[in-house]
């Protein structure tokens with residue numbers, strides 16, 4: 128296990144301290160975004176802040192979708208260690224938890240989708256599926272739900288240094304535009320990333336269309352598809368979790384899929400997993 132010490136209980140948000148930290152991670156970006164809207168009203172924002180927010184949203188968001196989700200959790204492609212390091216470091220800057228815990232939670236979600244044991248099914252309420260589940264104890268356990276990552280030295284290093292990457296993602300904008308940079312490139316950007324990612328768990332298990340016959344309530348929801356860098360084509364994803372591409376029609380915009388395609392063309396990644404049209408057809412219901 129490359130010396131990685133994982134104590135499952137330590138990851139469970141049961142203690143008062145763990146709950147308080149989780150609450151701060153959820154609430155601070157929200158309060159900062161309300162403050163930013165007031166500042167916007169007062170025209171106290173410069174173009175560089177908005178550009179930084181968008182660029183950092185794309186980079187750290189792809190860190191989550193391509194790095195944490197399609198690579199670390201589902202192994203939809205193979206990567207060399209340098210590319211993996213960059214992807215997982217960027218994903219950590221989104222402040223959605225370290226990659227090993229993120230993977231454990233998501234793996235458990237696929238294992239029990241919309242059934243007892245699913246950490247975030249909207250069957251327990253939309254709010255629960257969106258953020259409430261962070262405060263409950265049905266989280267994934269790395270030793271059970273992310274075993275494959277415990278053997279991955281890069282994931283181990285990035286996971287142990289999570290705090291560094293999280294702080295770097297907030298501190299970097301300071302060097303561009305001081306505290307105003309921290310507000311837009313740091314906190315507002317984290318708020319947007321959080322709620323779009325969490326919408327995949329809440330909205331995409333309740334609203335949208337179903338194209339494939341799956342044993343859960345996953346839906347394709349186009350707004351989350353576009354804003355979530357392809358993750359909103361969630362029924363497609365539950366039908367074929369190993370697929371590197373979640374957009375399965377030309378009009379299903381999948382920025383993460385396009386990024387994977389580009390990385391493959393540049394020979395930076397290999398073994399990209401695709402679903403054959405035949406297999407797709409057999410599962411299709413619409």
Ligand SMILES: [Zn+2]
Pocket residue numbers: 236240327328332345361365
């Ligand atoms: Zn799902």
Ligand SMILES: [Zn+2]
Pocket residue numbers: 196200201233237364368
């Ligand atoms: Zn998944």
